[in-house]
Amino acid sequence: MKKAQTMDKKVKDIIKKYYGDKTAMIAILQDVQEEFRYLPKETLSFISKKMDVPLTRIYEIATFYNAFSLKPRGKHTIEVCLGTACHVQGASRLIDRLERDLSISSGDTTKDKMFTLEEVRCLGCCSLAPVIRISGNVHPYLTQDELPKILRNYK
Amino acid sequence: MVSFVIDGKNVQAEGGAMLLNVARQNGIVIPTLCAHDTVARSGACRLCVVEVTKGKRTRIVTSCLYPVDEGIVVSTKTERVMNVRSLVMQLLMARCPESQLLKDMAKEMGIEPQPSFRVETDKGKCILCRLCVKTCEDVVGVSAIGLSRRGKDKIVGPPFMEDSVTCVGCGACAYVCPTDHIVMESTDGRRKIWGRAFRMKACDTCGRYFAPVDQLKWISKKTGTPLSELSVCLSCK
Amino acid sequence: MSTIKTLEDLNKAAKRGLESIIPSKTKIMVGMSTSGLASGAQEVYDALAAEIKKRKLDVVLCKTSAMGMDCIEPLVEVIQPNRPRLAYSRMTAKKVPEVINQVAKGVVDGFKPTYRMDEEDYLCLNEKKPYFKGPLPNDVKDIPTISNVDFYKKQVKIATRNCGMINFESIDEYVAKGGYFSLYKALTQMKPEQIIDEIIASGLRGRGGGGFPAGVKWQTCRRAHGDIKYVLCNGDEGDPGAYMDRSVMEGDPHSIIEGMIIGAFAIGATDGFIYVRNEYPLAVANLQRALDQARAYGFLGNNIFNSGFNFDIKIGKGAGAFVCGESTALMTSLEGKAGEPRAKYIHTVEYGLWNRPSNLNNVETWANVPAIISRGAKWFSSIGCKNNSGTKVFSLVGKVNNIGLVEVPMGIPLKDIIYEIGGGIPGGKKFKAVQTGGPSGGCIPKSLEDISVDFDALWEAGSMMGSGGMIVMDETTCMVDIARYFIDFLEFESCGKCVPCREGVMRMNEILHDICGGKGRPGDIELLESMSKGIVDGALCALGSTAPNPVLSTLKYFRDEYTAHVRDKKCPAGVCKALIRFSVSDEKCTGCGVCLKKCPTECISGEKKKTHVIDQTECIKCGVCKESCKFDAIIVE
Numbered sequence A: 001m002k003k004a005q006t007m008d009k010k011v012k013d014i015i016k017k018y019y020g021d022k023t024a025m026i027a028i029l030q031d032v033q034e035e036f037r038y039l040p041k042e043t044l045s046f047i048s049k050k051m052d053v054p055l056t057r058i059y060e061i062a063t064f065y066n067a068f069s070l071k072p073r074g075k076h077t078i079e080v081c082l083g084t085a086c087h088v089q090g091a092s093r094l095i096d097r098l099e100r101d102l103s104i105s106s107g108d109t110t111k112d113k114m115f116t117l118e119e120v121r122c123l124g125c126c127s128l129a130p131v132i133r134i135s136g137n138v139h140p141y142l143t144q145d146e147l148p149k150i151l152r153n154y155k
Numbered sequence B: 001m002v003s004f005v006i007d008g009k010n011v012q013a014e015g016g017a018m019l020l021n022v023a024r025q026n027g028i029v030i031p032t033l034c035a036h037d038t039v040a041r042s043g044a045c046r047l048c049v050v051e052v053t054k055g056k057r058t059r060i061v062t063s064c065l066y067p068v069d070e071g072i073v074v075s076t077k078t079e080r081v082m083n084v085r086s087l088v089m090q091l092l093m094a095r096c097p098e099s100q101l102l103k104d105m106a107k108e109m110g111i112e113p114q115p116s117f118r119v120e121t122d123k124g125k126c127i128l129c130r131l132c133v134k135t136c137e138d139v140v141g142v143s144a145i146g147l148s149r150r151g152k153d154k155i156v157g158p159p160f161m162e163d164s165v166t167c168v169g170c171g172a173c174a175y176v177c178p179t180d181h182i183v184m185e186s187t188d189g190r191r192k193i194w195g196r197a198f199r200m201k202a203c204d205t206c207g208r209y210f211a212p213v214d215q216l217k218w219i220s221k222k223t224g225t226p227l228s229e230l231s232v233c234l235s236c237k
Numbered sequence C: 001m002s003t004i005k006t007l008e009d010l011n012k013a014a015k016r017g018l019e020s021i022i023p024s025k026t027k028i029m030v031g032m033s034t035s036g037l038a039s040g041a042q043e044v045y046d047a048l049a050a051e052i053k054k055r056k057l058d059v060v061l062c063k064t065s066a067m068g069m070d071c072i073e074p075l076v077e078v079i080q081p082n083r084p085r086l087a088y089s090r091m092t093a094k095k096v097p098e099v100i101n102q103v104a105k106g107v108v109d110g111f112k113p114t115y116r117m118d119e120e121d122y123l124c125l126n127e128k129k130p131y132f133k134g135p136l137p138n139d140v141k142d143i144p145t146i147s148n149v150d151f152y153k154k155q156v157k158i159a160t161r162n163c164g165m166i167n168f169e170s171i172d173e174y175v176a177k178g179g180y181f182s183l184y185k186a187l188t189q190m191k192p193e194q195i196i197d198e199i200i201a202s203g204l205r206g207r208g209g210g211g212f213p214a215g216v217k218w219q220t221c222r223r224a225h226g227d228i229k230y231v232l233c234n235g236d237e238g239d240p241g242a243y244m245d246r247s248v249m250e251g252d253p254h255s256i257i258e259g260m261i262i263g264a265f266a267i268g269a270t271d272g273f274i275y276v277r278n279e280y281p282l283a284v285a286n287l288q289r290a291l292d293q294a295r296a297y298g299f300l301g302n303n304i305f306n307s308g309f310n311f312d313i314k315i316g317k318g319a320g321a322f323v324c325g326e327s328t329a330l331m332t333s334l335e336g337k338a339g340e341p342r343a344k345y346i347h348t349v350e351y352g353l354w355n356r357p358s359n360l361n362n363v364e365t366w367a368n369v370p371a372i373i374s375r376g377a378k379w380f381s382s383i384g385c386k387n388n389s390g391t392k393v394f395s396l397v398g399k400v401n402n403i404g405l406v407e408v409p410m411g412i413p414l415k416d417i418i419y420e421i422g423g424g425i426p427g428g429k430k431f432k433a434v435q436t437g438g439p440s441g442g443c444i445p446k447s448l449e450d451i452s453v454d455f456d457a458l459w460e461a462g463s464m465m466g467s468g469g470m471i472v473m474d475e476t477t478c479m480v481d482i483a484r485y486f487i488d489f490l491e492f493e494s495c496g497k498c499v500p501c502r503e504g505v506m507r508m509n510e511i512l513h514d515i516c517g518g519k520g521r522p523g524d525i526e527l528l529e530s531m532s533k534g535i536v537d538g539a540l541c542a543l544g545s546t547a548p549n550p551v552l553s554t555l556k557y558f559r560d561e562y563t564a565h566v567r568d569k570k571c572p573a574g575v576c577k578a579l580i581r582f583s584v585s586d587e588k589c590t591g592c593g594v595c596l597k598k599c600p601t602e603c604i605s606g607e608k609k610k611t612h613v614i615d616q617t618e619c620i621k622c623g624v625c626k627e628s629c630k631f632d633a634i635i636v637e
Helices: A003-017 A022-036 A041-051 A055-064 A084-088 A091-102 A144-152 B019-025 B079-095 B100-109 B131-140 B172-176 B213-223 C007-021 C034-038 C041-054 C096-105 C171-176 C181-189 C192-202 C214-223 C244-251 C253-267 C281-297 C327-334 C363-375 C377-381 C414-421 C455-460 C479-493 C499-516 C524-538 C542-546 C549-566 C594-598 C624-628
Strands: A076-081 A115-120 A132-134 A137-139 B002-006 B009-013 B049-054 B057-062 B073-075 B146-148 B155-157 B184-187 B190-193 B196-202 B209-212 C026-031 C059-064 C076-079 C085-088 C115-117 C119-122 C127-130 C230-235 C271-276 C312-317 C358-362 C391-398 C404-409 C431-436 C442-445 C469-474 C582-584 C634-636
Touching (some): A003 A022, A022 A055, A022 C312, A041 A055, A084 C469, A084 C479, A091 A115, A091 C624, A144 C624, B002 B019, B009 B019, B019 B049, B049 B079, B057 B079, B079 B100, B079 C499, B079 C524, B131 B146, C026 C034, C026 C041, C034 C041, C076 C096, C171 C253, C171 C281, C181 C363, C192 C214, C192 C363, C192 C377, C214 C253, C214 C358, C230 C253, C230 C327, C244 C253, C244 C281, C244 C363, C244 C391, C253 C271, C253 C281, C253 C312, C253 C358, C253 C363, C271 C281, C271 C327, C281 C312, C327 C358, C358 C363, C363 C377, C442 C549, C499 C524, C499 C542, C499 C549, C524 C542, C524 C549, C594 C624
Parallel strands (some): A076 A115, B002 B073, C271 C312
Antiparallel strands (some): A076 A132, B002 B009, B049 B057, B049 B073, B146 B155, B184 B190, B190 B196, C026 C076, C085 C115, C391 C404, C431 C442, C431 C469
């Protein structure tokens, strides 16, 4: 099967899982994003046609919520928590360091497509501040010094 | 019917009627930018705020969305009200420094631009009143343009800011835009809007270009009227 | 699992649950909430499993959530027949064999548990069950009981009654703690109006921040016209620095579900939704499991407890938007759209989700409901202070020694939370302020540390209860930076619908960035104040109208810090990069060379054992030198 066809098939299955319910659009987009690690443009147009929802509406949702990305992401997403507890414990120094070490700005993906760096507003792990989350794993009580070693483990 | 007071004047109105409409019917001018008769109101611009006392509680409300009620006392020009309006105008003027409408309105209201606000250069004249989006969705029914992103990055346009495939070139968005942000250029037989060019249909009777072909197709599809019956302009009908 | 229709069925489930809470053999529990897992609880769990298998011990190993004191996690607890429950803190895989040794012998020697529990509270049953009969074993006598641990001494647990006490995967254990008995009582012995009266009499106020009386809201929704009504749970805990609701959703999901079913019956609702934020995957998983279990038992579905009442609950997942914690935005998001708020001059209890009457309460509010129904309004209102019944859960975080989740009676003095429960400020630094209420709240300065922590007193002080984040700040926290932080947060999270919030907060952020960046101008402070007024009055939703609060409250109590930034171009707390410089103390520097090696721009120079020097032109003020200096020789001024 061609790549586009498998993509359509996967999206079709996701829509089916929610019985094509238009009110489940956010959940559908979440599943699509989980499948492809981002929301490919073609999938949005496909969903629009299949579910008879204007593309403008889907695009609005896809750009409104933080969780969605229209750009391909790296293998690992590094989420630097900028919650208040992390902020007062120096989270901005972590983001500065990561930007420097990875040579990318927050929101971008490294050239080798390994890491996408993101700022998030509170992971709810305030007691472990400052924290970052890489591919779902929370790393607690960090200092900027520990970052290079942690990243090496994901390569 | 309910009775209440607005700027010291006793008025009567249908219960549940919107305060802005009742005020206007009674000759009271309240400035607005995002309220339009053809589409549902959003309360986005906040210029139509007034002060309402209901029972013990006094608060600022947007008159365009506030249903009138028995015994309320409304003041449309208090210091609090004016403070909100002046902030809104100053913020919008910094966003859209080119807008003549905003300049004129501010002059009438006696509001000067706030020199501490940096002037934006990339927002054009769009104040995000969303009248165009609602018109496209609810009146025209094609949803060719929409809102996207969030907060200060919010923007109006077709998805992915690319040429819209669903746009029929009707230009309703441009007509409804209060600040003339949306540019529509019509030259002989062609209309350009949202980056796309549309072929215009010439009236079978008078020969004047009167509507984009895509729009006529859309009307035909929507109403079931054969396209052939849509080949004459309104004045020749 | 067969459905439960009668009291007899329920009692049977409770019996099963009790056998698994306190089994006749040894049981080891590991705290596996998000915080526990982040501290390494999974490794500890795996090591325990391996060790138990290796030694062929007949031991039950199970998961629980966090009890609150997150700073001592991973936590492993051991329950053995006729011994008190023992809690081993800061566990590692390495320490596992030693703990298992103690378990095998049934005696504590060597590595000591942090505290013990002699009995367990069954709040909804109004009962305490001892872990052992007879005298206290000698080997545990000098281990303090939990009620003697500073962190827990003044706490009263209602909403978090089961967190860390039961296995969140077991509905039977929840039932054994008195769970779903309140539902049975409500559905079979009470009329909807009676339930509402009870909630009104209890004085329960919405724990999501507004503090609106929950019972009154229920009543209005019950009276609203419409065949279809909804009860909703706000689990979109977006306030940065707050994670109370996450803990309840992860650790005791059934308490929320039971509360919602009772509420739905009282209101006459047919469907329920729990809106959970995207950042909480474990909460979603645990809630989903709990919903499936409740459905299998017949607590959800048709004809619950043969009462003729039908009700079910679905989970709606957020996708990362703080504004969706606002009631109308939450409902718009549940409808599958971009979560923009709408004007609510007609309240959502009349026109809410899909324009139908909808009653929204937050996680903690719902979790209180079963306890109120079982113990009564009188009991609940006896806890707390005037007009503020019951307890409030706070996440006590920031610059404080004991970090974690605390549930305290309303009206407790703030200083008790900071100094007694929290154990004061680390590193001998001075307490400066507490930030409560998240981005909508404000800062309470040290001078008000005697303040009663309740809805009304915090509001009067220019802050608010909010959902319960309590961030402690010390002398090294810059209050202008904190205000900038929150305004920056709100600028990012503003939905962009209305002008005052979208444009106004952005302008305030610009001004604050300038002030922190050493570019403050005379008149900036006054402009911030006048803009704040306009935004408070003019914004469409609660996010916007409370957005200026962090600025207003820091200006109220720390105006001198603003002046120092604007006029003197100084950051007294040493935080704002543009206004500080790093240098090396001649007195303290030992010339060890650590900072020199760590400096990313190689701007530190100096010979071994001689005072090092920082080249100011190259210094990017990253602070790594200060973090790595063991001799406190880096001066920030």
